[in-house]
Amino acid sequence: MAFAPSPIPSRTQYVLEAIKHDILTGGLRPGQALVEAELAARFGVSKTPVREALKTLAGSGLVVMNQYKGVTVRMVDADMARAVYDVRLLLEPEAVRRAVASGAPLDEAREALERAAGAEDPAERSLANRAFHRALYLPCGNPLLGRMLDEVRDQAALVSTVAWAAVPSWEREAAEHQEILRLAAAGDVEGVGRAVHEHIASFVERAFPQSPLISE
Template sequence: MTSGTRALAGDQPPTLTEWADQQLRQSILQGDHRPGDTLVISTLAEQLGLSATPLREALRKLASEGLVVLQSHGSARVAEVDLHEANEIYELRLILEPTALERAVAAGDAGYRERVTAAWNALDAERIAPASVHAAFHRELLSACDSAWLLRLATMLSDRAGLMVTVGLPDRPAGYNTAAAHRTLADLALAGDATGAAQELRRHLSTTRAALHMVLTGPARSEAD
């Protein structure tokens, strides 16, 4: 596993629990651990070189955000994706995330624009960006939001949706380009157009929600369920 991309407050070195959270979150979002996979504490401890305590704490945090489901004996399994939850997640994202983005763009300073630009450059480096890079771009877009609770909830929903997209849309159309799908969103945010960025995010989320709905209700999915 590579080092996590989540920024920590004040750029302080992460605690062991925060570092474990970063590693596990990234491995789930980029598909190293698939929905339904069991995460065994002893195996994770050996892989990451950690004791069981920070791993248990990290798993509890991930469980509170819906990315894993805790099981007996301290293990967990990666949460699975279903149509009902996907609809709920995207309904909430459409309510909260555009508002968080509008406030972030309105409050954003030069540091915010630098972070968004760096995240955009990482997204633009490959035709199909890794899920962790995609998630980092969305987090940086919201990072200047002046409401701690709104930012926390919007980020949690975005990460859960990231798992859904990784699982539900693993094979993009031949002409799909991650950066192209986000270019207008990045341009509006960097230009300081808070209203336009919020409107574009609503369009972007609605498009992704429709694509997920088609996959989760398609014949192949029905036969597998």
């Protein structure tokens, strides 16, 4: 008999989401140390939920656990960015094609773009952009494909946070998002797939021009 995994305790989930938010919005920088005692004091909890949250974040690739250096926010370099975005290039255009071919509604994607356009800071804009991409690929009809993209979603967001700090190209990306949405609304399955591929590839090439993507 199969058993469902136990849900994450509420305190651990709270700490997990708070730390993840700080990492993905630049509040915690790559390489920054994450000290259990300091985080426990900050969130008003014991070290146990902090420790469990950090283990989960390590599993998703946002933090690194080292026996000697402790826990730090993952550093972003060209190799890491190339690997993450190569997975997106292999999977996301096809997922979006399938979602558009199935006639999936685009309301959530439109709302995400509106939030991004009205964002008052890079953190809010980054979260809205993540929601836009997920709204397009998740209705692909293959839950495993959606989960695979979700697994690299946080790492991709970490890459974009670092890249935007160095190369603030969000205006160009906003225009590309609008074109992707236009093609999706028109039901242009192949066109939207190409646009998503070009959008993903061009971003990492601008941010890390020294290293071409694997799939090119």
